[in-house]
Amino acid sequence: MRHSKALNAICRALEAAGATVWPSGDGHPPPCVWREDADSLWNTACGRTWQFFDEGPGENRVNFCHGCGHPVQSVGYVEPIDDDDEDGRTP
Numbered sequence: 001m002r003h004s005k006a007l008n009a010i011c012r013a014l015e016a017a018g019a020t021v022w023p024s025g026d027g028h029p030p031p032c033v034w035r036e037d038a039d040s041l042w043n044t045a046c047g048r049t050w051q052f053f054d055e056g057p058g059e060n061r062v063n064f065c066h067g068c069g070h071p072v073q074s075v076g077y078v079e080p081i082d083d084d085d086e087d088g089r090t091p
């Protein structure tokens with residue numbers, strides 16, 4: 001599908017206003033990846049930080065990033081695996 005002239009004009013206007021415009025026409029916009037850190041803060045791919053009282057973006061129905069408007073892809077915090085001490089399960 002090709003961009004219409006009007007759509008291109010709108011995109012240019014939005015970009016001029018500082019918005020992020022993704023190329024439309026082929027598939028979905030790229031997700032904004034939100035990564036949870038050890039303090040339960042969510043660091044977004046567009047450089048913002050968010051915190052929830054309870055759970056994460058999925059449980060709070062945050063489907064789109066407040067910072068950039070892209071769909072949110074959340075990556076929960078995973079505790080680093082200690083492979084060389086105090087585990088006791090290493091062979």
Ligand SMILES: [Zn+2]
Nearest residue numbers: 032046065068
């Ligand atoms: Zn974002």
